[in-house]
Structures are given as structure tokens and as C-alpha cells.
Amino acid sequence: MAHYIALLHHEDDAYGVVFPDFPGCVSAGDNFEDALRMGAEALAFHVAGMQEDGEAIPAPRSLEQIKATGDDWIEWDNALVTLIPLLPPPDISERVNVTLPKRLLVQIDAISRNRSGFLAQAAAEALRQRSS
The missing domain is CATH 1.20.5 (Single alpha-helices involved in coiled-coils or other helix-helix interfaces)
Structure with missing residues (x-):
């Protein structure tokens, strides 16, 4: 399972989430835990949309690689850096074979x-x- 770097910013009564590997993929939560959960959901739906559009999904970059790009849209001041797993969107089902008594x-x-x-x-x- 791929994990992507996310930057969380605490402002007022909420946390904002941005993904340097996915410009335009943003989320927010009322608290840190909620921001992580909402960020994972936003990432899943963003990537699903890219796949539907036939776009290539970037490989996760290291923190050093992201910082080296010098992207000016990334706000590093007071950012909490974390990894968020790329999960499938919640509405996608997969058929499995299960043996039960x-x-x-x-x-x-x-x-x-x-x-x-x-x-x-x-x-x-x-x-x-x-x-x-």
C-alpha cells in the first residue's frame, strides 16, 4: 500500500490537509484525527478521479524530494508532516471467495x-x- 506525504496546518478550530504529490487535493477536519481520516478519503477520491480520466498516478516522493522541487504553493511554516495511506474509495467493492462453516x-x-x-x-x- 502506497503512503503519501501530507502537510497539516492548524488554523483556528480546524486542520487543513494538502498533498504535495497531488496539487489540488485538499481536505480539512475539525481535529487532527478527523483531518487524517478526511485526508485519506480525499486522497482516495482524487486518485480514483485521476484513474477514471486516464491520468498517471505519481509514485510517492520522499520529504527530501518534495522539498527539493521548491514548489512555491507548498506552505512549510508550522506544517505537521505525516504519511497518509492511499486506500481504495469506500464505495468500490471487490469480489472475494470465502469459506465459512x-x-x-x-x-x-x-x-x-x-x-x-x-x-x-x-x-x-x-x-x-x-x-x-
Whole structure:
């Protein structure tokens, strides 16, 4: 999974996020954690849009490489530098083959009309609990 450098700036009651590798990809959040989450979502959608338009996705650059370019639009003063992973946009699904015990499938079928939807919802809930 690729990780891209993001610069966060704290202004007033919010954090702004910019990606030097993707001019024009910006986001914001009410707090640091929210800015990271919103930044990851903005990056995913920005890259998805580039892919739809047939544009090349740049390889992640190091901090030294970014600073060496001297891009004048990048605001370095008081910036918090972090890495944000490039995740697929949340609405993109991928077909997978999963083996489950028959007993578990019977229980799922008894309460849900859609196994995939049920399993996706259960996985999302498990991930939320683990990240809390």
C-alpha cells in the first residue's frame, strides 16, 4: 500500500490537509484525527478521479524530494508532516471467495437476505471496534 506525504496546518478550530504529490487535493477536519481520516478519503477520491480520466498516478516522493522541487504553493511554516495511506474509495467493492462453516451460513441466511452485505457490515463493525 502506497503512503503519501501530507502537510497539516492548524488554523483556528480546524486542520487543513494538502498533498504535495497531488496539487489540488485538499481536505480539512475539525481535529487532527478527523483531518487524517478526511485526508485519506480525499486522497482516495482524487486518485480514483485521476484513474477514471486516464491520468498517471505519481509514485510517492520522499520529504527530501518534495522539498527539493521548491514548489512555491507548498506552505512549510508550522506544517505537521505525516504519511497518509492511499486506500481504495469506500464505495468500490471487490469480489472475494470465502469459506465459512455451514452452521454459520445457515445463521446468516436466517437473518439476512444478502450474505455479502451482512459480512461486509460485520467486518466494518469489527474494524471499528479494533481501532477504538
